[in-house]
């Protein structure tokens with residue numbers, strides 16, 4: 113049994129939502145997290161994706177003299193939340209404690225911070241590797257060529273399809289968003305979760321009743337094969353049920369650990385005791401310094417749902433968003 117923790121390293125403000133939900137939500141802006149998912153069991157630790165940072169984005173992705181324009185829209189700069197090393201330090205870990213690093217795909221926002229994990233066993237699908245960069249339409253989706261060249265000198269294994277990392281931790285080839293995307297199927301004490309290797313949101317997997325009349329799932333707005341993406345999403349949903357974790361789901365901002373890591377043998381509950389419901393807040397999460405870290409190192413403040421997003425908006429709306437800068441109104445999804 114493993115535990116899963118989303119480590120939010122940065123976020124992208126005001127992203128056009130239809131870039132994630134194909135043919136849905138055009139003109140709606142959404143803040144999306146860039147996440148590295150920590151998978152642990154006693155004596156073993158892995159990361160699914162390593163995320164990116166504002167510095168890497170500014171240095172390697174954004175044009176030097178202006179903001180990036182992507183599909184006709186100004187792409188607001190990446191904002192740091194917390195470096196991955198800090199997330200690990202809070203858990204008493206360092207990068208060398210990571211045994212395995214899985215890259216779901218090779219878009220820059222998922223693989224930029226690979227350097228600290230160069231000694232871990234890195235897994236990427238060969239089909240993804242051989243087709244990166246995939247097409248000129250997605251030129252801004254990829255890291256510079258030197259980044260991949262450096263990665264090739266690391267402890268990198270190219271996989272040909274599904275791969276078992278350990279009992280209860282499998283990788284499955286799920287192309288469609290990119291040519292060789294992969295997803296992780298992880299068994300926890302709260303059930304089997306699938307970390308879906310595509311740039312999507314929860315809404316993609318769980319559309320509203322109205323949306324799902326023709327779309328059982330909503331494919332990613334950016335895709336290399338629309339039908340393949342749709343079919344792979346159905347497969348992921350069949351495996352994960354209501355436990356699919358999409359890479360950019362805003363819920364990751366406020367989500368705790370999926371199942372508390374047993375640090376010492378838990379006392380046996382009295383007969384008939386009820387364990388906390390899945391998703392209910394546990395005391396260790398209430399004290400989680402990650403919540404304090406977002407507001408400043410010395411303040412431990414309980415956040416109400418939505419409060420964090422509010423602060424982020426306030427900080428960035430007016431200086432970064434051309435619509436708001438000119439007095440326009442924009443809905444945030």
Ligand SMILES: [Zn+2]
Nearest residue numbers: 219221311359
């Ligand atoms: Zn992404």
